[in-house]
Amino acid sequence: MAERIIGIDLGTTNSLVAYMEGQTPVVIPGEDGQNLVPSIVALTPEGEIVVGNSARKWLIEAPERAVYSVKRLMGRSQADVREEIERFHFRVVEEPREAAGIVRLRLGERVLTPPEISAYILRQLKRNAERYFGAPVRHAVITVPAYFNDAQRQATIDAGRIAGLEVLRIVNEPTAAALAYGLEKKRHGTFAVYDLGGGTFDVSILRLEESDGESLFHVQATNGDTHLGGDDIDNLLLTIALDDIKGDLGVDYFRSASVIQGLRAQVIAAKIALSSEPAAKIAFALPNGKEYRREITRAQFEELIAPILERTVGPCRTALADAKLSGPIEEVVLVGGSTRIPRVQNLVQALFGREPHCELNPDEVVAIGAAVQAGILSGGSSQDMLLLDVTPLSLGIETMGGVVARIIHRNSTIPASATEHFTTWVEGQTNVAIHVLQGERELAKDCRSLARFDLREIPPMSAGLPRIAVKFLIDANGILNVSAVEERTGKAASIQVKPSYGLSDDQVEQMILDSFDYAEEDLRQRQVVEARNEAQLILDATEKARRDAAFTEIENAERVHIGELEAALRTAMASDDYAHIRTRIEALNEGTRHLAELMMNSAVKGALQGRNVRDIG
Amino acid sequence: MPDALSPTVHADHFAVFGLSRRLHLDLAALEKEFYRQSRKLHPDRFARAAATEQQAALQRTSQLNDAYRTLAEPIPRIAYLLELEGVRRRDERVDADGGRANQVPTELLEEVFELNMALDEARSGGLDDPGTRRQLAEAQEDFQSKLGTVDTALLERAAAWDRARDAGESGGEILQQISGLLDRRNYLQNLLRDVAAVLSPTP
Numbered sequence: 033m034a035e036r037i038i039g040i041d042l043g044t045t046n047s048l049v050a051y052m053e054g055q056t057p058v059v060i061p062g063e064d065g066q067n068l069v070p071s072i073v074a075l076t077p078e079g080e081i082v083v084g085n086s087a088r089k090w091l092i093e094a095p096e097r098a099v100y101s102v103k104r105l106m107g108r109s110q111a112d113v114r115e116e117i118e119r120f121h122f123r124v125v126e127e128p129r130e131a132a133g134i135v136r137l138r139l140g141e142r143v144l145t146p147p148e149i150s151a152y153i154l155r156q157l158k159r160n161a162e163r164y165f166g167a168p169v170r171h172a173v174i175t176v177p178a179y180f181n182d183a184q185r186q187a188t189i190d191a192g193r194i195a196g197l198e199v200l201r202i203v204n205e206p207t208a209a210a211l212a213y214g215l216e217k218k219r220h221g222t223f224a225v226y227d228l229g230g231g232t233f234d235v236s237i238l239r240l241e242e243s244d245g246e247s248l249f250h251v252q253a254t255n256g257d258t259h260l261g262g263d264d265i266d267n268l269l270l271t272i273a274l275d276d277i278k279g280d281l282g283v284d285y286f287r288s289a290s291v292i293q294g295l296r297a298q299v300i301a302a303k304i305a306l307s308s309e310p311a312a313k314i315a316f317a318l319p320n321g322k323e324y325r326r327e328i329t330r331a332q333f334e335e336l337i338a339p340i341l342e343r344t345v346g347p348c349r350t351a352l353a354d355a356k357l358s359g360p361i362e363e364v365v366l367v368g369g370s371t372r373i374p375r376v377q378n379l380v381q382a383l384f385g386r387e388p389h390c391e392l393n394p395d396e397v398v399a400i401g402a403a404v405q406a407g408i409l410s411g412g413s414s415q416d417m418l419l420l421d422v423t424p425l426s427l428g429i430e431t432m433g434g435v436v437a438r439i440i441h442r443n444s445t446i447p448a449s450a451t452e453h454f455t456t457w458v459e460g461q462t463n464v465a466i467h468v469l470q471g472e473r474e475l476a477k478d479c480r481s482l483a484r485f486d487l488r489e490i491p492p493m494s495a496g497l498p499r500i501a502v503k504f505l506i507d508a509n510g511i512l513n514v515s516a517v518e519e520r521t522g523k524a525a526s527i528q529v530k531p532s533y534g535l536s537d538d539q540v541e542q543m544i545l546d547s548f549d550y551a552e553e554d555l556r557q558r559q560v561v562e563a564r565n566e567a568q569l570i571l572d573a574t575e576k577a578r579r580d581a582a583f584t585e586i587e588n589a590e591r592v593h594i595g596e597l598e599a600a601l602r603t604a605m606a607s608d609d610y611a612h613i614r615t616r617i618e619a620l621n622e623g624t625r626h627l628a629e630l631m632m633n634s635a636v637k638g639a640l641q642g643r644n645v646r647d648i649g
Numbered sequence: 650m651p652d653a654l655s656p657t658v659h660a661d662h663f664a665v666f667g668l669s670r671r672l673h674l675d676l677a678a679l680e681k682e683f684y685r686q687s688r689k690l691h692p693d694r695f696a697r698a699a700a701t702e703q704q705a706a707l708q709r710t711s712q713l714n715d716a717y718r719t720l721a722e723p724i725p726r727i728a729y730l731l732e733l734e735g736v737r738r739r740d741e742r743v744d745a746d747g748g749r750a751n752q753v754p755t756e757l758l759e760e761v762f763e764l765n766m767a768l769d770e771a772r773s774g775g776l777d778d779p780g781t782r783r784q785l786a787e788a789q790e791d792f793q794s795k796l797g798t799v800d801t802a803l804l805e806r807a808a809a810w811d812r813a814r815d816a817g818e819s820g821g822e823i824l825q826q827i828s829g830l831l832d833r834r835n836y837l838q839n840l841l842r843d844v845a846a847v848l849s850p851t852p
Binding site: 200201241243246248250405408409410411418419420444445446447448449450505506507508 | 684691711714718
């Protein structure tokens with residue numbers, strides 16, 4: 033059977049893994065039976081990495097040993113995340129590195145980058161799938177927010193590589209949700225996906241075409257905010273609670289990580305309760321022996337979160353305008369846990385003039401869509417579907433005066449390319465520098481710096497004579513590839529890429545080496561050594577038993593059988609398969625059980641024989 | 650498994666769809682052909698194929714998407730045709746410092762001068778002065794209607810060029826006229842964008 037490709041929803045709050053079982057997408061549960069793996073990574077004092085529910089307790093007991101919501105930091109620079117660090121209590125390593133781009137976090141005794149931490153989550157999902165299949169998994173489709181930029185997408189692919197997964201495709205989360213719904217309903221027409229998750233917001237407008245029995249999902253426009261989600265609501269409630277405590281009880285816990293984590297759990301519970309109850313209570317025992325209590329009504333809650341929800345309106349309007357629709361939106365789909373909030377549902381209904389759909393579990397629909405895309409790529413059951421997605425942000429290059437010239441506009445169907453011509457302005461100039469940006473603003477300083485390309489080895493000519501064609505190609509993952517050729521000589525110009533943020537290839541390679549993949553190889557070797565040691569012990573014991581009187585008491589056939597088992601174990605010991613060695617150890621154990629019992633009996637008799645009545649009495 | 654792909658290079662965006670160079674296109678047919686080729690060429694169809702085929706799928710799909718994006722909208726289609734016919738050249742960039750001077754069409758000189766004065770005033774003094782606001786709003790309306798006139802003229806000239814081509818003529822002169830109209834259009838659009846930015850600034 034062909035190796036399975038898994039679909040992964042690597043979420044801010046929770047992550048999931050799914051696959052296609054024939055025509056049916058299946059979400060794979062973890063060892064604890066839960067489909068959702070909380071995106072929490074902790075390092076135990078013993079140096080073991082734990083992920084998911086088992087990492088959660090560290091958030092409260094030893095917050096310095098746990099990281100959550102790390103997706104917020106993917107592909108971002110230290111300068112970018114200063115504000116997040118305050119609110120999320122990430123423990124960032126401050127370093128005036130020249131490559132000050134990449135953020136590094138402290139986790140217990142270790143220092144890790146966001147892709148490495150995400151890799152631990154991916155690795156856990158990979159293990160869950162491997163346990164479920166009983167077979168190794170090497171390929172995955174991973175979803176990202178549609179509004180993720182190049183660096184954030186690249187960081188996600190890096191995380192996959194570090195986890196030992198080749199990422200065959202990065203799929204946008206709202207589009208994945210659309211795939212899941214399309215699979216379910218086989219509908220066609222224009223629809224909108226409103227995706228408000230733990231940390232990110234996306235809106236996408238799609239057209240679903242049906243022809244010749246094939247479904248084609250054509251994304252018309254997408255927009256969003258990669259820093260807007262349920263986390264923001266939690267932080268707001270948390271800040272209010274901490275303010276309350278400071279005001280009413282006179283104690284400032286703004287810097288106490290364990291109080292913050294404990295209180296966070298309480299406000300999240302209240303938030304969830306308020307989706308179905310008219311009011312919710314928050315009660316939390318403080319370290320000073322006092323208790324914080326507060327009741328919050330749904331009306332209060334809705335008033336509090338209104339400014340946060342309002343921030344989703346602009347992106348929805350822009351996406352609608354960009355989609356240049358000829359008719360109305362026919363259906364609206366809700367995705368992400370935060371869309372369970374009734375107020376969010378009302379807002380969506382008002383925005384699109386349609387009652388939103390939420391038949392599919394909003395926590396699972398993205399993972400299901402990732403599985404559908406994995407099915408498409410494997411050439412399997414879902415090959416009658418095709419997804420045409422877009423790039424969320426315009427691609428531009430810096431020109432005179434720091435102005436951005438757009439070369440690929442946002443909402444262009446990907447893969448998309450543009451070729452720009454460059455020339456020199458100094459005699460004999462052999463290098464040309466190109467600064468590539470992503471964003472919608474006019475000035476380079478307001479856009480996201482993506483990379484600086486240095487075109488080298490341009491044949492020295494008079495100024496303005498070289499004609500260098502630089503091709504910018506955004507692939508189906510939404511990631512930029514650049515190639516260049518000097519047209520007069522036909523010589524490919526060499527390109528030195530300096531990513532503005534993120535990891536270089538060498539760094540990723542090193543991380544793969546450093547990762548637990550490597551540690552796991554160590555572990556496997558240790559297991560082999562341990563199994564061999566144990567095998568030697570039982571072989572020695574059996575050898576000794578041959579000289580015991582009991583050995584003469586057993587049947588000849590049994591003696592022959594034991595000899596065979598010994599030989600089999602010796603053969604197994606020569607292999608590197610510790611599981612095989614263990615099986616053989618068990619077999620020899622089982623085969624010598626009768627002999628051991630006889631030996632035990634005679635030993636007891638001997639002990640009694642050596643003693644007199646007085647000793648026993 | 651789809652047939653093996655080769656990295657085909659088409660002469661131009663029209664050729665991708667098997668079309669000859671015309672400014673009026675049947676958009677429904679164009680879309681249908683776009684979807685048909687997407688199904689055949691998309692990289693998703695070659696995820697398990699050899700690296701060279703994956704590369705070919707990527708190249709050909711990007712070519713298809715670029716062509717569709719350019720031809721499906723009238724203004725990019727016209728600009729592209731002018732480039733193909735050698736009437737306009739695309740900007741050549743000088744070491745990331747290039748850029749083309751935005752020349753004011755002579756017939757607009759006076760109006761643009763006045764508008765820029767008003768814009769400067771609005772930018773420095775805000776929109777507190779109702780006179781400035783009214784002047785800008787009037788200018789906005791005026792330039793918007795000029796834009797409408799240009800668009801109508803563009804469509805008319807485009808149809809004329811198609812007819813000329815159908816008659817086996819070069820239509821070179823018409824393309825020059827179209828190029829002039831396009832310059833004027835770009836210029837008006839930039840002006841309108843500036844006015845809109847001043848009148849309703851986005852945070």
